Amino acid sequence: MKPAPFDYLxxxxxxxALATLAEHGDEARILAGGQSLMPMLNMRLLQPxxxxxxxxxxxxxxxxxxxxxxxVGASVTQSGLMASPGLxxxxxxxxxxxPWVGHFQTRNRGTVCGSVxxxxxxxxxxxxxxxxxxxxxxxxxxxxxxxxxxxxFIGPLTTVRNPDEMIESVRFRLPKPGAGYAFxxxxxxxxxxxxxxxxxVVDASGIRLAVGGVADRPVAKNWPLLKDDALDDxxxxxxxELGGDDDQHATARYRRDLVRRVGxxxxxxxRSCQA
Numbered sequence: 579m580k581p582a583p584f585d586y587l588x589x590x591x592x593x594x595a596l597a598t599l600a601e602h603g604d605e606a607r608i609l610a611g612g613q614s615l616m617p618m619l620n621m622r623l624l625q626p627x628x629x630x631x632x633x634x635x636x637x638x639x640x641x642x643x644x645x646x647x648x649x650v651g652a653s654v655t656q657s658g659l660m661a662s663p664g665l666x667x668x669x670x671x672x673x674x675x676x677p678w679v680g681h682f683q684t685r686n687r688g689t690v691c692g693s694v695x696x697x698x699x700x701x702x703x704x705x706x707x708x709x710x711x712x713x714x715x716x717x718x719x720x721x722x723x724x725x726x727x728x729x730x731f732i733g734p735l736t737t738v739r740n741p742d743e744m745i746e747s748v749r750f751r752l753p754k755p756g757a758g759y760a761f762x763x764x765x766x767x768x769x770x771x772x773x774x775x776x777x778x779v780v781d782a783s784g785i786r787l788a789v790g791g792v793a794d795r796p797v798a799k800n801w802p803l804l805k806d807d808a809l810d811d812x813x814x815x816x817x818x819e820l821g822g823d824d825d826q827h828a829t830a831r832y833r834r835d836l837v838r839r840v841g842x843x844x845x846x847x848x849r850s851c852q853a
Contacts, residue, residue, distance in 0.1 A: 711727070
């Protein structure tokens with residue numbers, strides 16, 4: 579299929595992009611990399627009147643470590659973040675997870691913020707953002723606001739972003755002293771969306787496990803430093819709490835079992851990685 583007709587604006591600045599969003603509201607869509615947007619346009623799941631391309635805006639292509647976070651601008655591609663100097667030190671979790679995002683070709687175009695905006699419940703980048711207690715910076719002509727990742731995602735392909743707002747950047751929390759991080763996913767093939775993906779963060783204060791691909795958005799749970807049967811019981815309770823449905827990829831029962839098994843694996847791996 580081909581998309582419905584639309585106007586196209588290659589914005590020269592963030593201000594121009596935001597003014598267009600303010601004028602057209604829900605009839606406008608931001609284009610940064612297009613790896614999520616273009617298929618939806620082609621299938622006519624979206625029929626905006628205007629596409630606002632922000633890929634050429636220099637101020638949105640920045641990656642900065644400041645205020646305890648790694649801030650990634652709206653036009654930063656996934657491969658650009660992967661290749662950024664010192665990523666394994668600044669965010670060991672992202673360094674582990676990004677190679678599982680799509681394929682080499684899609685990472686060259688797809689953006690980090692675009693994945694967050696698309697809000698697929700199985701996507702790796704939103705999962706990492708929730709696991710790291712990250713933030714989404716939203717900007718409009720009216721204001722700039724920061725939303726915690728756990729409240730930004732509210733359902734499949736659904737977020738709290740308003741029609742006149744653009745994701746200016748996402749902020750991943752920098753590593754905690756003495757913390758260990760681990761990521762694993764199960765998919766039909768490498769590069770496919772995960773059937774179930776798990777991220778563990780373990781430090782002296784406890785365990786944080788985030789799961790994608792089961793509920794309608796990535797969900798995280800915090801526990802004390804559980805071990806043995808106590809950890810198994812907590813994982814089982816979390817698996818049931820997440821719910822999940824049968825679909826063409828897997829049954830809800832299989833996904834619950836993955837939460838128990840893969841969840842334990844990433845927790846043990848994160849323990850072993852503690853500095």
